[in-house]
Amino acid sequence: MNESNFLTLEEVARNLKVTRQTVSKYIQSQKLNAIKINKSYRITINDFEDFINSNSTIEEPQISYVNKTKNCNLEYLGKSNEFEVINSIKHGDFRMIDFKYPSSKNMFIFGDNYFVLKKLLGSHKSSIDLIYIDPPFGTGQAFNSIDDNEVYSDRLVNSEYLEFLRKRLLLLRELLSEQGSIYLHIDKKIGHYVKIIMDEVFGYKNFINDITRIKCNPKNFARSAYGNYSDMILYYAKYRDKQIWNDVKEPLNEFKKKKLFPKYHPDFGSYTTNPIHAPGKTINGDTGSEWKGLMPPKGRHWRYRREVLDELDDKGLIEWSKTGNPRKIVLAKDHKGFKVQDVWEFKDKGLSYVNYPTQKNRDLLDRIILNSSNESSIVLDCFAGSGSTLLAANKYGRNWIGIDNSTHSINVVQNTFKEKRIGCSFYEYVPYD
Ligand SMILES: C[S@@+](CC[C@H](N)C(=O)[O-])C[C@H]1O[C@@H](n2cnc3c(N)ncnc32)[C@H](O)[C@@H]1O
Incomplete structure (x- = not known):
C-alpha cells in the first residue's frame, strides 16, 4: 500500500x-x-x-485581489517589528577621529550602519535627498583586497540577509526627504526578493525603475546557462512624482553622431537633412502656397511658414539637391541628447585597477547624482566602500554622508580624500556602555 x-x-x-x-x-x-x-x-x-x-x-484571482497583491509582503522567520526598528533607541555617539581637512557638512562615519543610521535619525530625519547603496548581495562569501586581506564579509544569506537589509531600509526611508529617492544596487539572484522588501518598505506606488546595469564584458563560462553580465538597480521615490528628477540626457556619442549625422559641412560640422514638407494638404494657408517657384508635393504642406523657410535659406540651412529639391539642414551640435532608458552600460574595472573590491563605476554614480539630486542636496551612502558615491556627490557640489564598518574602507576613503584635498569630517560610532 x-x-x-x-x-x-x-x-x-x-x-x-x-x-x-x-x-x-x-x-x-x-x-x-x-x-x-x-x-x-x-x-x-x-x-x-x-x-x-x-x-x-x-479561488481564481478576481480584479480586486490582483490590486491587493501589489503590496504583498515577504514572510520569513525572525522578521522584526517595523515600529521597534524605527523607534527603539541605541545609546551611542559619533567621535571625531581625523582632523586633517574637517568639513562642516560632509562626513564619513566608521561603524555598523544600523546604529549609525539610528543615530542620524536624531539629526537628519527627512533631510536626505538621495541615497545610493550597494550593499553586500547575500552571496555567503568574503571579499578580499588585491593583497588577499579580508575587506568585508558577505556571509549573511537568505532570510537573515533580507532582514539585515530590511532593517536598514526602514531607517533609510525615515531619513529621506519628501523629494528624496533611493537607488539600491543588487544582483539578480537575490534582487527579486529585495524588490518585494522594497515594495513593502517604500510602497509599490513609489517604485520607479528596475535598471539593468551591464557590469562586464559577455562571459563565456562552461555552466549550462546564459552568460550573466548584468545586475540591477532598484529605484524608488519617497513620494512618487515629488522626487528630484533633472532629466539629464545621454549625450550624442561619436558612433551615434556618425550614424545620425553622416554629412559634413565646413562651417556647421556634422549634419543630416530632413524634408521640409509633411503629410496633409493646406487648402488656403501660407504652408500650402508656392515657395521659391515650388509647390509642396501632392497631398503635403510645408513644415514651416514661407517666411521661416526664407530665413533658413538665408542662413544656409536649406540644402538644394542637383535636381532642385530643398531639404532642411539639421546640425549635430544642436542635438539635445537622448532620453536615458533603463538599460545602462557602466562596466566595473577589475580588482587590479581599483582600490576596493566591488568598487562601482563612477560614471554610473555621476548619472544618478545628476539626475536625482540638486546642489543643495545631501547624498547618503551607508555601504560606502571606496567612497565612489561620495566622490561623485562632491564632484557636483552636493553635501554627503558616507558610512562603512570596514577598516579597509575608511583607510581608502581617508587616503583618497586627503590626496584630492576633499574636506570631510571622519567619525567613528561609539556605543555607550
Ligand atoms: C559592495 S561594497 C560597496 C562598494 C562601493 N559601492 C564602492 O563603489 O566602492 C559593500 C560595503 O558595505 C560595507 N558594509 C557591509 N555591512 C555593513 C554594515 N553593517 N555597516 C556598514 N557598512 C557595511 C562593506 O564593508 C563594504 O564596504
Whole structure:
C-alpha cells in the first residue's frame, strides 16, 4: 500500500478548514471504506475527490485581489517589528577621529550602519535627498583586497540577509526627504526578493525603475546557462512624482553622431537633412502656397511658414539637391541628447585597477547624482566602500554622508580624500556602555 495515496480524517479536516465530524459524516453518507492505520482512519484520495472539490477554498484571482497583491509582503522567520526598528533607541555617539581637512557638512562615519543610521535619525530625519547603496548581495562569501586581506564579509544569506537589509531600509526611508529617492544596487539572484522588501518598505506606488546595469564584458563560462553580465538597480521615490528628477540626457556619442549625422559641412560640422514638407494638404494657408517657384508635393504642406523657410535659406540651412529639391539642414551640435532608458552600460574595472573590491563605476554614480539630486542636496551612502558615491556627490557640489564598518574602507576613503584635498569630517560610532 502506498501511504501517500491515503489521507487521514485529520489531514482533510485541517487542510480544508472543516470539522473532523463533517469529514466523518461524509465518509458515512458515501459508505466509503476507511482503513485504520496507526490509530487514525485513512481513506484514499480518489474516494475523497468530490468532497475535496466541494469544500475547496481555492479561488481564481478576481480584479480586486490582483490590486491587493501589489503590496504583498515577504514572510520569513525572525522578521522584526517595523515600529521597534524605527523607534527603539541605541545609546551611542559619533567621535571625531581625523582632523586633517574637517568639513562642516560632509562626513564619513566608521561603524555598523544600523546604529549609525539610528543615530542620524536624531539629526537628519527627512533631510536626505538621495541615497545610493550597494550593499553586500547575500552571496555567503568574503571579499578580499588585491593583497588577499579580508575587506568585508558577505556571509549573511537568505532570510537573515533580507532582514539585515530590511532593517536598514526602514531607517533609510525615515531619513529621506519628501523629494528624496533611493537607488539600491543588487544582483539578480537575490534582487527579486529585495524588490518585494522594497515594495513593502517604500510602497509599490513609489517604485520607479528596475535598471539593468551591464557590469562586464559577455562571459563565456562552461555552466549550462546564459552568460550573466548584468545586475540591477532598484529605484524608488519617497513620494512618487515629488522626487528630484533633472532629466539629464545621454549625450550624442561619436558612433551615434556618425550614424545620425553622416554629412559634413565646413562651417556647421556634422549634419543630416530632413524634408521640409509633411503629410496633409493646406487648402488656403501660407504652408500650402508656392515657395521659391515650388509647390509642396501632392497631398503635403510645408513644415514651416514661407517666411521661416526664407530665413533658413538665408542662413544656409536649406540644402538644394542637383535636381532642385530643398531639404532642411539639421546640425549635430544642436542635438539635445537622448532620453536615458533603463538599460545602462557602466562596466566595473577589475580588482587590479581599483582600490576596493566591488568598487562601482563612477560614471554610473555621476548619472544618478545628476539626475536625482540638486546642489543643495545631501547624498547618503551607508555601504560606502571606496567612497565612489561620495566622490561623485562632491564632484557636483552636493553635501554627503558616507558610512562603512570596514577598516579597509575608511583607510581608502581617508587616503583618497586627503590626496584630492576633499574636506570631510571622519567619525567613528561609539556605543555607550
Ligand atoms: C559592495 S561594497 C560597496 C562598494 C562601493 N559601492 C564602492 O563603489 O566602492 C559593500 C560595503 O558595505 C560595507 N558594509 C557591509 N555591512 C555593513 C554594515 N553593517 N555597516 C556598514 N557598512 C557595511 C562593506 O564593508 C563594504 O564596504
